[in-house]
Amino acid sequence: MQNLSKHHVKQDDHQRAEGGRTKAATSGQVDDSSGLNIGGDWKFSKNPQFLKDRLAVWDRLYEKQAAKYKEFPREKINVTLQDGAQRDGTSFETTPFDVAKQISKQFAEKIIVAKIKYTRRIGTLDEGLLNPEDDGKSTFENQWFFWDVNRPLEGDCILILYRFENAEGRETFWHSSAHVLGQTLETEFGVHLCHGPPTENGFFYDSYTGKDIFHDKDYPIIQKAAQKVVAEKQTFTRLILTKEEALELFGKNPFKVQLISSKIPDGGKVTAYRCGTLIDLCTGPHIPTTKMIKAFKVMKNSSAYWLGKAGNDSLQRVYGVTFPSKKELDEHIHLIEEAAKRDHRNIGQQQDLFHMHHLSPGCVFMYPKGNVVYQNLMDMIRREYRVRGYQ
CATH class of the missing domain: 3.30.980.10 (Threonyl-trna Synthetase; Chain A, domain 2)
Incomplete structure (x- = not known):
């Protein structure tokens, strides 16, 4: 290296x-x-x-954090899926991945991220959380939370699961990447x-x-x-x-x-x-x-x-x-x-219509054939202006 x-x-x-x-x-x-x-x-x-x-x-x-989570009670919780189906779990033990496995192991292995809304939250360490990359705004006040698939649930909740095919899944996938x-x-x-x-x-x-x-x-x-x-x-x-x-x-x-x-x-x-x-x-x-x-x-x-x-x-x-x-x-x-093949910035240069140079970014140097195209376009625009009453 x-x-x-x-x-x-x-x-x-x-x-x-x-x-x-x-x-x-x-x-x-x-x-x-x-x-x-x-x-x-x-x-x-x-x-x-x-x-x-x-x-x-x-x-x-x-x-130190793990010791704090151990103090929260382990209680039976109810998880409601997007289609209304109900699943049982245990607070601070059951994860969204565990719930997904109850549906199918193959399905669970494709889950990228979860979104939850608590109907009864037994406890949390999240109160007062702020986001330093968003002017210190609170991350705790939203009703819906995006949730790590392997993070234990903290109470009764509505649960939505996302795969890579979903926009929410792709964003999380690329964030982790x-x-x-x-x-x-x-x-x-x-x-x-x-x-x-x-x-x-x-x-x-x-x-x-x-x-x-x-x-x-x-x-x-x-x-x-x-x-x-x-x-x-x-x-x-x-x-x-x-x-x-x-x-x-x-x-x-x-x-x-x-x-x-x-x-x-x-x-x-x-x-x-x-x-x-x-x-x-x-x-x-x-x-x-x-x-x-x-x-x-x-x-x-x-x-x-x-x-x-x-x-x-x-x-x-x-x-x-x-x-x-x-x-x-x-x-x-x-x-x-x-897309690059259809990029007119490249096509125009390949057809000798114009030239661009890295020492003069944003400037286009027209060749004779390119100038013919340009002048014809300008003539067409002028004609249309006259038809519509512009001076």
């Missing part, structure tokens, strides 16, 4: 900010008193020490993770790498590491944290520290999820296990700004897409390739 600097160009030479989604999710009242650039010095490091330090804190806090990507970026390169959401066609993860950027030569490294994560059948576990605990857990990541410090008030609580060595601030929910990801592909990379603001630290954004089968990935790639 080579040092990043040996085959990466510097961000100063390759800056293309794509901060829209990051800004939408993490903009707001963030304290910038520490300066626009908080990342500091960064050096390539495979399996950095902060991973072990963070896991040690997680294990201690998770054991972003965590797999984040894990590979941390273990293989030692990045500071910033923000990793699902998108309409996959997911991305922003990370801080100092002045280095990712290159297409890194894609095989990332994909191989992701395949290892999938093969390990890692599960996703959830931990509720106080603000102070969150600051301790993410103390080595200046970007997470800024989010927590600025958006979570004293006394507030947040959630984090663990998947293998990855631990990240996240409201969830997630897929039961990484083994559900059968096909993983890095699509591209670009640059972004922290919080979507020019002048802040420059980040590296890696895009990916995953599917529950290789066949679905192949079909997805085929559609992308076919």
Whole structure:
């Protein structure tokens, strides 16, 4: 494994900010008193020490949470499915996956995520939860909750189950896949993770790498590491944290520290999820296990700004897409390739109508044949304007 600097160009030479989604999710009242650039010095490091330090804190806090859950009473609960069917269970033991297995084992193995509405909640640790990536808004006040398939139910509820074919299932699948990507970026390169959401066609993860950027030569490294994560059948576990605990857990990541410090008030609580060595601030929910990801592909990379603001630290954004089968990935790639063939930005250049150059983005240089087409289009528009009384 080579040092990043040996085959990466510097961000100063390759800056293309794509901060829209990051800004939408993490903009707001963030304290910038520490300066626009908080990342500091960064050096390539495979399996950095902060991973072990963070896991040690997680294990201690998770054991403490487990003891609290043991104190809740185990009572008989009633679960109502979407079709009105009733299933029995036990509070703080029965999971949505257990309920799905009562329908069919094959059906249960395809369930990505659940949505529930409690009619009687016996107990919870969720009161006061906030989302640091959404201006510290409460995550507890909604009547319906998206719920991890392997997370025990906390009372009588209405339960809806989603597969990958559902939009809710795909979003969760790609959100979990972003965590797999984040894990590979941390273990293989030692990045500071910033923000990793699902998108309409996959997911991305922003990370801080100092002045280095990712290159297409890194894609095989990332994909191989992701395949290892999938093969390990890692599960996703959830931990509720106080603000102070969150600051301790993410103390080595200046970007997470800024989010927590600025958006979570004293006394507030947040959630984090663990998947293998990855631990990240996240409201969830997630897929039961990484083994559900059968096909993983890095699509591209670009640059972004922290919080979507020019002048802040420059980040590296890696895009990916995953599917529950290789066949679905192949079909997805085929559609992308076919769309590219029909892209008039490419067709126009192939037909010698115009020329575009990366040194002048957004500018089109017309060739004679292209100018003929352009002039004919303008003449047609002028005629139509005259017919309709425009001057």
